[in-house]
Amino acid sequence: MKFNNTFDFAFSLDNKDELKYYRNRFYIPQTNTGKDVIYFAGNSLGLQPKTVREYIEQELLDWEKMGVEGHNHAKYPWLPYHEFLTEQTAALTGALPEEVINMNSLTVNLHLMMISFYRPTVNKNKILIEANAFPSDHYALQSQIKFHGYDPKECLIEMKPLNGEQVIRTENILQKINEDGDKIALIMFSGVNYYSGQAFDMEKITKAGHTKGCMVGFDLAHAAGNLKLKLNKWGCDFAVWCSYKYLNGGPGAIAGAFVHKKHLLDMTIPKFWGWWGQDKATRFLMDHDFRPIPTAESWQLSNPPILQLAALRASLDIFHSAGIDKLRLKSEMLTGFMEYLINENNDGNIEIITPPNKYERGCQLSLRAKKDGKALHKKLNNSGVICDWREPDVIRCAPVPLYNTFTDVWNFVKLLYSK
Ligand SMILES: *Cc1c(COP(=O)(O)O)cnc(C)c1O
Numbered sequence: 083m084k085f086n087n088t089f090d091f092a093f094s095l096d097n098k099d100e101l102k103y104y105r106n107r108f109y110i111p112q113t114n115t116g117k118d119v120i121y122f123a124g125n126s127l128g129l130q131p132k133t134v135r136e137y138i139e140q141e142l143l144d145w146e147k148m149g150v151e152g153h154n155h156a157k158y159p160w161l162p163y164h165e166f167l168t169e170q171t172a173a174l175t176g177a178l179p180e181e182v183i184n185m186n187s188l189t190v191n192l193h194l195m196m197i198s199f200y201r202p203t204v205n206k207n208k209i210l211i212e213a214n215a216f217p218s219d220h221y222a223l224q225s226q227i228k229f230h231g232y233d234p235k236e237c238l239i240e241m242k243p244l245n246g247e248q249v250i251r252t253e254n255i256l257q258k259i260n261e262d263g264d265k266i267a268l269i270m271f272s273g274v275n276y277y278s279g280q281a282f283d284m285e286k287i288t289k290a291g292h293t294k295g296c297m298v299g300f301d302l303a304h305a306a307g308n309l310k311l312k313l314n315k316w317g318c319d320f321a322v323w324c325s326y327k328y329l330n331g332g333p334g335a336i337a338g339a340f341v342h343k344k345h346l347l348d349m350t351i352p353k354f355w356g357w358w359g360q361d362k363a364t365r366f367l368m369d370h371d372f373r374p375i376p377t378a379e380s381w382q383l384s385n386p387p388i389l390q391l392a393a394l395r396a397s398l399d400i401f402h403s404a405g406i407d408k409l410r411l412k413s414e415m416l417t418g419f420m421e422y423l424i425n426e427n428n429d430g431n432i433e434i435i436t437p438p439n440k441y442e443r444g445c446q447l448s449l450r451a452k453k454d455g456k457a458l459h460k461k462l463n464n465s466g467v468i469c470d471w472r473e474p475d476v477i478r479c480a481p482v483p484l485y486n487t488f489t490d491v492w493n494f495v496k497l498l499y500s501k
Pocket of ligand 1 (some may be wrong): 219272276301303304
């Protein structure tokens with residue numbers, strides 16, 4: 083689409099936007115003068131759907147009225163409650179229902195998946211990761227390497243962009259896998275890098291890894307609810323994500339995990355067990371033989387937090403109603419419009435480090451300020467913009483298709499360049 087550098091154009095895009103009413107389904111934080119903020123931090127903490135309260139209140143009410151009997155008799159019984167989220171989670175991630183489970187939190191799920199899928203041997207013990215992956219992922223990987231008796235300094239291969247470049251070229255990732263794959267036990271990339279906003283070609287990385295006999299997993303913290311994922315088709319071995327970013331599940335929301343179908347019936351895979359992974363028909367016989375559910379649910383250890391699941395269910399219902407295909411189309415337009423306006427107005431201080439190719443990014447643009455970045459972020463913040471500052475010099479902005487508007491983007495860029 084050809085964009086115009088005018089407010090009227092932004093306004094007309096909002097008018098034509100068939101998803102525009104979804105904004106009304108969210109609480110938009112207010113400035114102290116009572117105006118909607120420009121909220122570009124949905125990649126950090128998504129906004130609250132107005133329906134969350136009623137979904138949680140239903141569970142509070144059933145708990146109040148029924149106590150323990152709510153497990154079976156609540157309006158949405160708690161014993162199978164997580165199952166009410168399965169189909170929508172699968173649809174959102176391009177998975178089969180049996181391949182996904184909402185449980186725990188992201189780093190916990192990463193550890194659980196690595197127990198199953200990082201199985202180093204003397205000659206094949208390395209993990210390939212992007213050098214600037216999220217710190218928690220680095221900690222998890224280092225500690226898993228040590229747990230197996232190896233040295234993170236030797237076993238962690240960290241990929242950096244080429245000198246002078248901001249993002250890692252796909253061809254270089256594939257080349258690295260081809261060169262070192264024989265020694266790599268696990269390839270663990272993010273779907274979208276949290277800092278640069280680069281979306282990786284998960285299908286190609288998976289293929290290259292499997293050719294070399296590596297396990298391939300993805301951290302989808304910044305990809306779930308953002309990109310159109312096709313996890314089953316891409317064939318990656320596992321994936322994990324959190325639900326408080328684009329998925330709007332609330333602070334500390336219950337996280338998600340994917341295990342590819344090909345692994346679900348493999349009883350040789352090491353796995354930590356708990357009673358919520360136990361066969362449902364006989365779980366309450368309370369015997370001591372573990373008969374895993376033949377789905378990703380068998381990685382579930384404990385009975386899950388129903389109030390958290392209720393909040394996430396409220397949000398998934400909204401995603402389902404809008405549809406990820408339409409959301410992604412609007413997202414490409416919003417981000418493209420922001421990129422266009424920044425380039426049109428640029429005074430040379432701002433460099434967009436996120437790739438310009440729409441297939442290599444999601445909602446987010448990461449803006450590197452050559453000078454006075456922190457002051458610029460502060461100015462934006464004082465003017466009613468919520469976006470995020472990352473040391474040393476990057477402002478991350480995520481125009482989210484569920485609740486951001488083209489006029490948000492216009493107003494933001496105007497403020498960005500205001501004196
Ligand atoms: C947000 C994020 C996390 C956060 O981890 P939690 O376990 O949810 O606290 C981890 N990894 C990545 C890549 C993230 O973007």
